[in-house]
Amino acid sequence: MGDKKLAADLAYQELVRTIYQQEDFDFVGIALQDTTSWRKIHWRYAAGNTSQRFRKIILRSGIGIAGLVIRTGEPFLENDLAHHQYAGYMSQPITLIEQLTSAVAVPIFDQDHLVSGVLLAGYRQQQRVTAHSGHVLQEYLQPFQ
Amino acid sequence: MLESVSWVEKNFNEAPDAIFIFRDDQLLVSNYAARTLQADYALSTAYITKLMNSVVQQQSSRTDDCFNCAALDQAKPAIPFTLPVKDGHPLSFFLVYSELDAAKKVYSLTLKSNDLLQRVDQLAQQRKLVQYVNRAHEEERKRLSQDLHDSIAQGVYSSIMGVRHLESTMAQADPTAFAHQTKLIESQLYATLQEIKGMALDIRPSVLDSFGLPAALKALAKRLEENTGIEIIVVAHDIAELKLSEDVQTVLYRIAQEAMTNAIKHAEANEINLILVAHEHEISLEIIDDGTGFNVKEHVSFNGHSLGLLNMNERVKSLHGTFQIKSEKGSGTTVTASFPIA
Numbered sequence: 001m002g003d004k005k006l007a008a009d010l011a012y013q014e015l016v017r018t019i020y021q022q023e024d025f026d027f028v029g030i031a032l033q034d035t036t037s038w039r040k041i042h043w044r045y046a047a048g049n050t051s052q053r054f055r056k057i058i059l060r061s062g063i064g065i066a067g068l069v070i071r072t073g074e075p076f077l078e079n080d081l082a083h084h085q086y087a088g089y090m091s092q093p094i095t096l097i098e099q100l101t102s103a104v105a106v107p108i109f110d111q112d113h114l115v116s117g118v119l120l121a122g123y124r125q126q127q128r129v130t131a132h133s134g135h136v137l138q139e140y141l142q143p144f145q
Numbered sequence: 146m147l148e149s150v151s152w153v154e155k156n157f158n159e160a161p162d163a164i165f166i167f168r169d170d171q172l173l174v175s176n177y178a179a180r181t182l183q184a185d186y187a188l189s190t191a192y193i194t195k196l197m198n199s200v201v202q203q204q205s206s207r208t209d210d211c212f213n214c215a216a217l218d219q220a221k222p223a224i225p226f227t228l229p230v231k232d233g234h235p236l237s238f239f240l241v242y243s244e245l246d247a248a249k250k251v252y253s254l255t256l257k258s259n260d261l262l263q264r265v266d267q268l269a270q271q272r273k274l275v276q277y278v279n280r281a282h283e284e285e286r287k288r289l290s291q292d293l294h295d296s297i298a299q300g301v302y303s304s305i306m307g308v309r310h311l312e313s314t315m316a317q318a319d320p321t322a323f324a325h326q327t328k329l330i331e332s333q334l335y336a337t338l339q340e341i342k343g344m345a346l347d348i349r350p351s352v353l354d355s356f357g358l359p360a361a362l363k364a365l366a367k368r369l370e371e372n373t374g375i376e377i378i379v380v381a382h383d384i385a386e387l388k389l390s391e392d393v394q395t396v397l398y399r400i401a402q403e404a405m406t407n408a409i410k411h412a413e414a415n416e417i418n419l420i421l422v423a424h425e426h427e428i429s430l431e432i433i434d435d436g437t438g439f440n441v442k443e444h445v446s447f448n449g450h451s452l453g454l455l456n457m458n459e460r461v462k463s464l465h466g467t468f469q470i471k472s473e474k475g476s477g478t479t480v481t482a483s484f485p486i487a
Contacts, residue, residue: 039335053415058371060339071299071336097374112325114332 011144012045015119019140020047025121027098029054030108031066032117041066041118043094053097065092066118069105073115075134076105081122094120104129106137109145163256168249170194182256197254200240274456281456292344300337304330350398357385358394359421362401366419373409381421387428393484396460397421397430400468403453404432404480412436412478429483438472457482 012030020028029046033039041059043066059067069076079102081095095103103122110116119137123129157164163179165172172190175183183193227237239257307330314322345351346368353361359381366377401419408414414436421430454470461468466484 039332039339053374053376056370056374056376060336060343063372071296093373112328114329 015140015144016045016047019121019137023121023136024127026124027100028119028121029094029098030117030119031059031070031094032108033070033115041070044117050098054094057093057097059093065094065103065105065120069107069118070115073107075107075138076103076120077129077131077134078103079128095122098122099124101126102129104133104137106134106141108141161261162258164253165193165197165255166245166251166253167194167197168251170198173251179256200242270455274459277453277456289344289348292340296340297337297344300333300340304333304337307333353394353398358389358397359383361394361398362419362421365398365402366405366417369405369409375409375414375417377405377417377419379419379421381419382423384421384423384428387423387486389428389484389486390464393428393464393466396464396466397428397482397484399460400457400480400482401430401432403457404478405434407453408432408434408436408478412438414477423486426486427483428486429481432480433477434479435477438474438477440474441470441472 016028016030019025025048027046027048029043029049031041031043033041039060041064043054043057046054057064065076081092081101081103094100100122101124103120105118105120107115108117108119119141121129121133121137157174158177160176161178163182164176165179166174172194182188183190237258241255241257243253243255245251245253307326311323311326311330314326346364350361350364352364359379362381363379366379369375370377405417405419408417412434414434416435418433419431420433422428458468461482461484464484466482469481470478471481472478
């Protein structure tokens with residue numbers, strides 16, 4: 001069991017690095033939801049991060065981009081994060097900490113087809129994300145589902 | 146022409162400031178407010194004339210400390226002036242002196258009530274503050290209603306849908322699907338429960354009531370740290386034996402909350418230090434951030450953003466405490482509040 005978890009760990013770390021290297025995103029990260037009763041959401045893996053502060057963020061379902069995607073199971077796409085409906089330090093800490101101007105996020109499903117996490121990628125210099133960027137991320141997730 | 150003279154006269158008579166017009170040492174005309182003032186405080190005309198004269202002479206003798214002073218020449222003299230009144234509080238005025246006819250030595254004196262001016266300022270300030278507090282109340286309600294609708298109602302609704310789905314898996318007699326579905330509903334209900342707890346904490350921290358201020362500050366800091374990734378260091382000594390009043394504890398908590406929120410929202414802080422210390426006869430709370438800082442002077446007056454600070458100040462003052470903000474562009478902000486303790 002421990003080995004399996006370690007393998008998943010490595011695989012996710014490898015995944016964010018691969019996406020960061022092959023695509024032109026400024027930041028790529030994965031948040032996972034705890035399976036314990038608290039069901040907290042942490043950002044676990046990142047590439048292109050400016051600091052380690054993202055590790056301190058703890059989200060609940062429905063809060064933050066990751067919380068929103070986990071709640072709805074739907075992809076998230078935003079090109080004007082500063083003026084987004086839920087903009088603000090409380091609702092989108094990851095965009096604030098990593099100074100993202102646009103971001104796309106897709107749900108990660110487990111074997112039971114439950115949302116277990118979020119794969120997010122974003123830009124810092126006003127480049128736009130599109131539905132296509134979401135599809136690209138989903139392609140990368142294929143082997144994990 | 147005649148009509149307009151009567152209007153001017155009416156205006157003069159009904160002006161709220163007491164206006165006297167003198168020639169030499171003789172009172173020529175005074176308006177209604179001036180006569181009421183005289184009557185109310187039993188001031189004889191001769192007394193006022195003498196008093197005014199000496200004030201005017203003080204003003205016109207330029208020998209005291211300023212020769213050829215351009216600023217003094219241009220300024221219409223407005224002299225803070227206290228009228229000594231027998232058997233009562235002295236009246237504070239602003240005395241405005243203007244020469245109407247230099248050749249005939251006609252001049253007018255206007256007494257503007259200091260109290261009135263200050264009162265007007267205070268009223269305007271109070272009105273803005275009330276407006277701000279009302280708006281903040283309304284904003285909070287809006288947020289609560291949104292939270293209830295968006296997250297909790299949503300969570301309950303999806304659980305209901307889950308239970309319905311459960312019924313259909315029952316009908317199909319599929320144990321794996323059944324197990325899967327119960328797991329799903331459980332996780333949804335857990336998430337909703339967490340949200341309700343979080344909301345309750347946002348509205349009013351029960352920690353404050355049951356475990357006291359230091360515990361509440363630590364819980365607040367932890368929560369903010371989780372939500373923002375900013376490092377918050379809390380140094381709070383045990384203050385249980387001080388028996389602080391609930392009001393003081395609440396205000397200190399709200400100040401910590403407001404100051405930290407400001408630091409995170411506006412100052413792009415990386416680290417916040419929160420220090421709660423009890424000295425002899427005083428308890429003080431300091432919130433220090435390493436953010437961008439701001440020019441305090443520019444924000445002390447009304448500009449829409451600083452009302453939060455002003456409101457904090459008012460709350461502290463109402464409990465006999467002191468409140469201070471130190472900040473400079475580029476070198477962070479320190480907010481200090483302290484209260485006297487028995």
